[in-house]
Amino acid sequence: TQLLExxxxxxxxxxxxxxxxxxxxxxxxxxxxxxxxEPGEGPVLxxxxxxxxxxxKLKRLTFQFGDAxxxxxxxITAAQPGDTGLYLxxxxxxxxxxxxxxxxxxxxxxxx
Amino acid sequence: xxxxxxxxxxxxxxMGQEVILRCVPISNHxxxxxxxxxxxxxxxxxxxxxxxxxxxxxxxxxxxxxxxxPDGSNFTLKIxxxxxxxxxxxxxxxxxxxxxxxxxxxxxxxxxxxx
Numbered sequence: 001t002q003l004l005e006x007x008x009x010x011x012x013x014x015x016x017x018x019x020x021x022x023x024x025x026x027x028x029x030x031x032x033x034x035x036x037x038e039p040g041e042g043p044v045l046x047x048x049x050x051x052x053x054x055x056x057k058l059k060r061l062t063f064q065f066g067d068a069x070x071x072x073x074x075x076i077t078a079a080q081p082g083d084t085g086l087y088l089x090x091x092x093x094x095x096x097x098x099x100x101x102x103x104x105x106x107x108x109x110x111x112x
Numbered sequence: 113x114x115x116x117x118x119x120x121x122x123x124x125x126x127m128g129q130e131v132i133l134r135c136v137p138i139s140n141h142x143x144x145x146x147x148x149x150x151x152x153x154x155x156x157x158x159x160x161x162x163x164x165x166x167x168x169x170x171x172x173x174x175x176x177x178x179x180x181x182p183d184g185s186n187f188t189l190k191i192x193x194x195x196x197x198x199x200x201x202x203x204x205x206x207x208x209x210x211x212x213x214x215x216x217x218x219x220x221x222x223x224x225x226x227x
Contacts (some may be wrong), residue, residue, distance in 0.1 A: 042221045043155065090155075090216075099157040
């Protein structure tokens with residue numbers, strides 16, 4: 001089992017502040033995906049990163065894949081209450097891997 | 113926008129009963145998956161399915177579990193004799209490609225409560 005560790009586990013910030021969530025592993029991933037999950041719902045895909053060092057932006061969200069493809073980060077600029085949710089990272093080991101390994105998630109709360 | 117749909121949204125059953133959870137994957141996707149999430153725990157892989165057969169399964173997916181694609185649209189997960197520890201949210205997902213290249217799209221989940 002390839003373990004993905006997410007930190008911090010919980011994060012509470014004021015509206016307008018920035019935050020960063022980390023996803024780390026000792027394994028190399030062929031790709032890494034970030035999902036957001038609302039209570040009682042399924043994970044919703046935010047982004048996939050596949051190249052070491054890759055940076056992708058989605059409005060105020062910036063995703064980075066580590067050079068060695070073992071880690072990733074999610075940075076939110078000027079967080080808003082609508083960003084509140086559980087953020088999950090998930091990695092695929094190889095292009096023939098039929099499963100994703102998920103991290104435990106970071107619960108982000110943005111206070112108005 | 114295409115989406116994965118799951119039924120039922122919530123099922124309550126007695127221990128030892130059989131349960132079938134149903135999913136309609138996105139129509140042009142070729143790979144289908146079941147994941148589960150026990151309350152407060154990680155999303156865990158159960159099984160993947162491609163070309164009408166299981167391509168990979170986890171140690172959780174024992175003989176009590178089975179999957180089937182009975183027709184061109186549905187993908188089902190059957191638990192033959194439910195146990196208390198099977199209580200969880202079960203998520204169906206589908207993708208165009210495999211693991212590293214395929215982006216998974218999840219359904220809203222089926223909450224299974226075993227009493």
